[in-house]
Amino acid sequence: MDLNGRAVVVTGAGSGLGRAYALALGEAGAAVVVNDVEAEAAGRVAGEIVAAGGRAVAEPGAVGPAEVAERLADRAVTEFGGLDALVANAGILRDRVLWKMSDEEFDAVLDVHLRGTFTCVRAAVRRMREQGRGGRIIVVGSPAGQRGNFGQTNYSAAKAAIVGMVRTWAMELAKAGITVNAVVPVAATAMTRTIPAFAPHVEAWEERGEPFPAWLRAAEGFGSPEDVAGLPVFLASEASARVTGQAIGIGGDRLSLWSHPREVAVGYRTGGWTADDIAAAWATGIGAAAQTVGIPAPQDPNA
Secondary structure (H helix, E strand, C coil), X not given: CCCCCCEEEECCCCCHHHHHHHHHHHHCCCEEEECCCCHHHHHHHHHHHHHCCCEEEECCCCCCCHHHHHXXXXXXXXXXXXXXXXXXXXXXXXXXXXXXXXXXXXXXHHHHHHHHHHHHHHHHHHHHHHHCCCEEEXXXXXXXXXXXXXXXXXXXXXXXXXXXXXXXXXXXXXXHCEEEEEEEECECCCCHHXXXXXXXXXXXXXXXXXXXXXXXXXXXXXXXXXXXCHHHHHHCCHHHCCCCCCEXXXXXXXXXXXXXXXXXXXXXXXXXXXXXXXXXXXXXXXXXXXXXXXXXXXXXXXX
16 A cells, blocks of 8 residues: 555554554555654654654644644645645543543543544645645544443543544535545554453553454454554555545454444334334334444453
8 A cells, every 4th residue: 555645644643543553654655744642752653654764743732722733734734745634543531430420521532532533624624625636534433432331421422423523524525535434443552451351451462462362353353553553544545535434443353344323123103103102112113123232342252
């Protein structure tokens, strides 16, 4: 996959998945603006890309405010002559069950994930439209946004909203030749280490270098950050020119396509539905297709 001549901004690229995305994009030939809230981390990753023969600059800052988003887009233009792709990856966690979650914890997560994605995409799209040569918008969702996850009201809400924005933006930007897609990754990161079912595997990999079990890589689609890095490279390339409005899952040995929300069962009653009518018909009608919630815990088939 050849991205030579393309400039990409990656937010939250100082560690974890963002770092893997930035390194893979640089290896494919893209010039990368490496963003992170930690200036040292952004500089370190930019240095890794340059040391490997690529082009990169660090542009630290906490995403969310419009001025940071504008600065990232401007840096790509001034350093590399344009902006061809954005990977909006930056995020934080403030996990807490609903009745214990503070306003500050809710707002902090939505500010980085949701507002940060919105402002960065808006700034990038403005440059891409001015350039008139199309572009690639790649945002990052989560299985928590697709299915919900205990203790993550704020995070699940932000990630679900991000995928909702993807569908709208794909329509709005089609005429300009700008594609918009969401990556839904599953990988060993500081975030997934907080999930009890994944924690032992992340610890074994990080601290002892143990490979992830084959069943976990395949059945659960769980692996290293490097396992997911090929998807943003593909989505930033010419090969994905006809791919837009999609939520694409990746992790371990697994690549998947998430469906858009749709009606799974429909009932009709002449004259409409009263509350009693709904109660009477629920068990044998549309209620029989009730949907599950939550991310299934990984199960070792050999246990």
